[in-house]
Amino acid sequence: MPTPTLTQLETNLEDLRAMSPRETPASDSREAMIFGIYDRLADHENCVANVVLVPADEIGAPDWDRADPTNLESLPADEWPQDEQAAMRAAVIVDQIDGCSGDTSMLVFLRENDEPSLIQIAGPEADRDIAHAIIARDIGAAPVVRPPSKFAESLAKLGQELFAPKAPPVAANDNKPAKAEKPSAFVDAETLLGMEFSPIKYVIPGYVAEGLTLLGGRPKLGKSWLALDFGIAVASGGLSLGVECEQGDAFYLALEDNQRRLQDRLRVVLPKFHRPDMSRLSLLTEAPKINAGLIDTLEAWRTRVSNPRLIIVDTLAMVRAEKKRNQDSYSADYEALSPLQRYASAHRLAIIVVTHVRKAEAEDPLEMISGTNGLTGAADSIMILNRTADGLKLYGRGRDVEEVEKALKFDGGKWSVLGNVDDVKRSDQRQKILTALSEAEKPIGPSEIATAAGMTAANVRYLLGKMVKAGECEKSEFGLYVLPSPLTPLTVQRYLPPSQCNNTECEGCEDCEGAHLKVHPMAEWPYGTPQWRGLRAAKLSIQPLCEACLCREVVEPATVVDHIIAIAKGGDPFPPLSGLMSMCEPCHNTKTNAVDHPNASGFRRAMKGYDVDGNPIDPEGWAFAGRESTGAEPAMGNDKDLVLQEADRWV
Template sequence: MLREGTYDVIPIRPNEGSTGKMKPRKKFARRRTGLIMATDFPEIKWAIPGYLPEGLSILAGRQKLGKSWLCIDFAIAVATGGVAMGEVSSEQGDVLYVDLENGERRIQRRIATLFPDERTRPNLDRLEWVTESPALNDGFLDCLEDWRTSVLKPKLVVVDVLQRIKPAGNAARNSYENDYTIIAPLQQWATKHGVAVVLITHTRKGGADDPLEAVTGSNGLSACADATLVLDRKASGATLYVRGRDVPEIDVAMRFDAGRWYLMGDAAEVHRSDERAVILSMLKDAEDAMTPNEVADNAGLVRNNVKQLLFKMSKGGEVLKGSRRGSYIHPGRKDLYPTTDNRDNPITERSAGPGWSDNDGAGVF
C-alpha cells in the first residue's frame, strides 16, 4: 500500500482481458472520532494574541484609513517583542514587510514619525522590508521560503497590498474560484510553517451589512483566509472587526493618534458611552425638555438607539423626565424641572428632584 498525501493508494489489477497498465485506486484515510479526541494538538501560534493567528489573514479597509499604520504597529510589536495597539503584548520574532506602495524614503518617514527620538528608538533589526516582489504565481512563495529559512524565528509577513501580487484570473473560472485558487497555496504555506501572513486589501464602496461581505473582490478571499480583519470608520468612530476559524468574533473601538492605533474597548460599549456624553451635553444646553427624536435629529444619531439609551439613562437617574410626555431634561437644569406631571397634576419640589419619575408612561416615546 502506498501513501499519497492524505489518501491511501491501493494498486488493483486491471479488468480481466485488459491489456492496459495497472491503475492505482485512491481511498480516504479515515480516522475514528476517539483517535482525534485523544490526539494532543499543538497550541495555536499567535503573532498578535487574539487578533492575528498563524495562517493567512485578510485586513480590509477603505483607502487612506490607516491600514498600513496598523500593520506597521503589528510588525514593530512582533519584531521587538513589544505591545500592539497600545495593550496587546506580543512574542518576539522575525517580520517581513512587503511594502509595494511606498519606497524606502516613505518607510523611513513613518518610522521617524513613530520614534522621533533616535536615542529611544527600539532595535528594529528583526523587521525587514521589501519594496519589489514577484506575483503570487510567479515565485512569491519561493521568496517567502528563502526568507523563512534565513531567519531565526519567522513569525509575521505583511503584504501591502494584495492587488500588487495578485495575478490575473483564469477566464474559465468565476471570480470566487479564481480568488480561492490564487490564495490557497499561500494559506497552505502559512499554516504549514506556523507563520502569520497578512494581506492588506480594500473594502467595497457602500459597505455591507456583514463586515466580511465588504471585503473587495469575491467571497473567495475571506473563505480561504483563516481570519479576516475589517478596519472601518463610521459616525460613531473607528472600529476593528475580527472573525476567523480560531479567532473569537471581536468588534472593538479604535483611536488613531500620531501614527498609532489604540484599542478603546468593546465597540458597542465605547460608542454607547460616547453617545451618552453627546446626549447629556445637548440636554444641558437645551432651552427646553427634548424628546428622543429631537435629540437624535439634532445630534445626528439613530433615533431608535437614542430612545433606548434615554430610557436606560432615565432608569439610572442620569436624565430626568420633562414636563412634556416622553421628553427629558438634564438633572442639572433645575430651571426646567417640571411643576406638573404628564397628567397636569402638581408635583412637589422633592419629587421633581433627581429621583423624580413618572411611572405612568415610563418608557413611552
C-alpha cells in the first residue's frame, strides 16, 4: 500500500455545507458535510462511495495514517454516531474510480477546522493524481440534475395537451409546405472552390499524415518497435521506413512497457556513437483512460512543447473506455476512437493508435483489425503490419494517404523497406525458378517449373522471358529451359536433343564412337554461350588492341573477337586462341564484307590492311589470312584443351 498523502480538496465549503438533503441538526454540522460529500459523489456516478469510521488511536482520536480498507467500520444501522468522539472518525471511502485500478481506494475526511482532505489508502500510487482530480471535480461541481421519470413526463405532456390554447383550424385549400429550418452553417460549392487551406502535414511522408492513424498487427510482430522508430525519426529529424521526417516533438505512450524496457529498446536502436539528441521525444508508461483524463494528459504535453507533431498510443486496449450498458459494439468501438480523432483534427496532430488484429486472414486488410468497422470508420488512416508466406509487409491507406504496400525487413530492432511487395515478390519468384532449374537433371518446361516452385504457369512463362534476356537462364530448345551451362564446349551436346547417326549399320554409335553423328546446329554456333564469353575475355585480356590496326602501326582498342576461319566456312566454333583475332569494329566489318560475305550487300568500308605507305600487306587476299601465331599468344595457344580450361576460368 502506498504511503498516505494528505491533500486539501479545492471546493466551495459554503455550498458543501448547504447541499446535504438529509435531516440534520445544523446545515453546517460535520454530519451534513460528510453526507453531502457522499451524496455528490454518488450523484455523478464516477466512483462508489460509502460513509465509514476510521480506526481510533490510544486516546480515541481518528488515526488517519493507519486507515486501511480492511480496518474501516460501517456506520451502525446507517445512522450518524451519537458519540462526539466517534463522529470525529467519520469519513467517506471512495473506490471503483473511473480510469483507476480496481484496487485503488481513497479516503475523504474533515480535519479539525472542517477542511475536507483526501488520502490514498490502497492501490498503485500512479492512480493518485487521477483519483484526486475526479473526486475533487465531483465534490466541487454543481449537483447533478436528474431527468424526470417516465411517469412525470407523461403527466406533464398530458397537462400541456389539456390546457394548451387551441390553434385555429387550417383551411382545406392551404397547401403551403412548412418552411424548413435554415442550416446553422453551410457553404456553397463555388465559395468552397475559392477557399484556401493549409497543405496536409505528413509526419512520416507516404505513411502517416495528420489525423488519427490506426496501426494494427499480430502480437509480438514488432508493432511497438515500429512505433518507437516513428517517434525517434520525428524527434531527431531522421529516417523512418527510408523517408526523411521533419523534426518536431513526439509523445510516445508505451503503456504495455516500463521505463527499464524502454531504455533497453532505445539503446538497441540508437547508435552508440554520435547519438542524436532525444530530448524532443517524451515517454510515458502509465496514462488514464480516454474518458477519464487522457485528453487532458495529451493537452498538457501539447502546450508544454514547442512543435508538437506526433502522438503514439500503444495500445488501444490500455486507454479505451468500458462499453456502456446496452451499447452496441459498433457504437462502442466508434466512440472509443472519436475523442482522439477530434483532438488530432483540432490541433493538426498525427496520432497513431496501436492495436491488434484478428487471427484469421481477410481479403481486405482493413478487415483484419480486431473489433467492428467502428474502429476503422473512426480512423483517418489504417496501417496493417502482417507476416504472410511472402514475408513481412506493411499495408496502408486512408483519407489523406495513398494506398501503399511495402515489403519490410526487421533486423536489430529496426524496420527497413525492401521495396514494393509486387517487386520483391517477383524477385523471390525468380529465385524459386532458379532453384527449380538447379534441382532438375534435364531441361524442363514452364509447367514443371511451376509445380516445383509452387507458382502459376502463367507467371513462370512471363518471368522466364525476362530471365532469358537477363542471362539468368537459357532456352535449350523450344519450351525447355536450363541454367547457364557451366560445361565446356566439348560437352555442350549433353543439353541438346539426341543427334542422329548417318551410319545405318551403327547401333548406338558404340562401334563408330560417334564419328558419324550429325552435330546439332546449336553446337556449331557459340555466340551467347558462357564458353564463348570466356574465350572472348581470355583473348581480349591477352591482346586488348586491334591486330589489324597494329599491322598498319595504328593503335586502336579491340572491341570484337573474330574467328579467323568463319564458322560458316567450316571453322571451329571454339578454336584455340591462335584461331581468334582481336579487332576493332570497323576492321571487323571490313573483313566480314570482304572475305566472309564478299557478295553481300550493305556498306563497305575501305580496307585497313595497308602499311603506312599505302601498299597492301598481302596483295593476294585478306591481310591476315593464314597468318602464324604471334608472340603475344601464350605457349598453350595451339593446345585446344588448355585453351578451354583457360576459357572456363573466364566464365
